[in-house]
Amino acid sequence: MGQSTVSKSLSHFLEVMQRKLCPEWIKFDQSEEEKIQAKQEFYVKASFPGVIMCVDGTHIKIVKPSEEGFLYYNRKGFYSINAMVVCDNRMRIKSIDARYPGCNHDSHVWGLSKLRSHMERRYREGERNAWLLGDAGYPLQPWLMTPYRSVSQGSPQSNYNMRHSTTRNIVERTIGVLKNRFRCLLGARELHYSPQKVSQIINVASALHNICIYYKVGDLNANEFNFESRQEEEEEEQSSDPDYTSIANRIRDNILATF
Structure with missing residues (x-):
């Protein structure tokens, strides 16, 4: 088939599927x-209580867009979409936000997301003891637990961070499985489409990923994949929400005390 025919078919397919x-x-x-x-399955991993999901961002490589291409140039040195992925204990993608250019930090994508507003609303309505885990690239909030900063080795805070990381790594494995199921999303390649179409591809791939899990189609061993390094994001300190700083810190300290 001609490339133009495939391109038109893909556009129609993505619109319908999305x-x-x-x-x-x-x-x-x-x-x-x-x-x-x-909560039970996450607790079994590292005795970290109250976790219902985990969140992380991942960069999907694209060619330089013809319009406002500079916005898509990330600090890793290539053009991308910064997609925010939220997964549950079964590696199912519960939320995907692939709207923002690669220059945006994870915390910025989180701050503008509907999910952040949804979590705050649930908290205001009285839901407690149920939170997401995110790395240090995200702000500490009563519904989003992040690591302690600048901890000393062997300290209680270091123990907390270790358990936090062990529990949270499922989202990195989920991203690894997603990209290995749909290899056009791998960093070794790049998508030659507009950012809008790339966002559609990411969304549809995420839905197909969940279908594969539901029907046990082509189960992949996540332990075999080389996951993206999060070191750069983790070194950036993010301030917590001013309206909830004391509450979020108290929740984190209470979790620390359970260890």
Whole structure:
């Protein structure tokens, strides 16, 4: 088939799949039973209580866009979309936000996301003891637990960070599985499409990933993958939400005390 024919077919396919497939297969809400199960399974990993999901960002490499290309040039030295991925205890993608250029930091994408507002609303409505885990690239909030900064080896805070990292690494494995299922998303390649179409590709791939998990299609061993290094993001200190600073710190300290 001619390239133009394939391109038109792909555009139509992505529009239909994003409209029909994504809302059905990418859902953030959990039942009470699912939350209990998630907390139990996350707790088994490293005795970290209250975790229902984990969040991380990943850069999807693209060619330089013809318009405002400089916005897509990230600090790693290539053009990309910074996609925010949220997964549960079964490596299912519960939320994906692939709207923002690569120059945006993870904390910026989180701050503008509907998910952040949704979590705050649930907190205001009285939901407690259920939170996401994110690395130090995210702000500490009552619904989002992050590591301690500048800890000394062997300290209680260092122990907390170790357990936090062990529990949170499922989102890095989820991203690894997603990119190995759909290898056009790998960093060794780059997508030759507009940012808008790349966002659609990421969204649809995430929905198909969840379908594969549901039907146990082509199960992949996440332990075999080389995950992206998060060192650069983790070295950037992010301030917590001013409105919730004391509350978030108290929650984190209470978790530390359980260890």
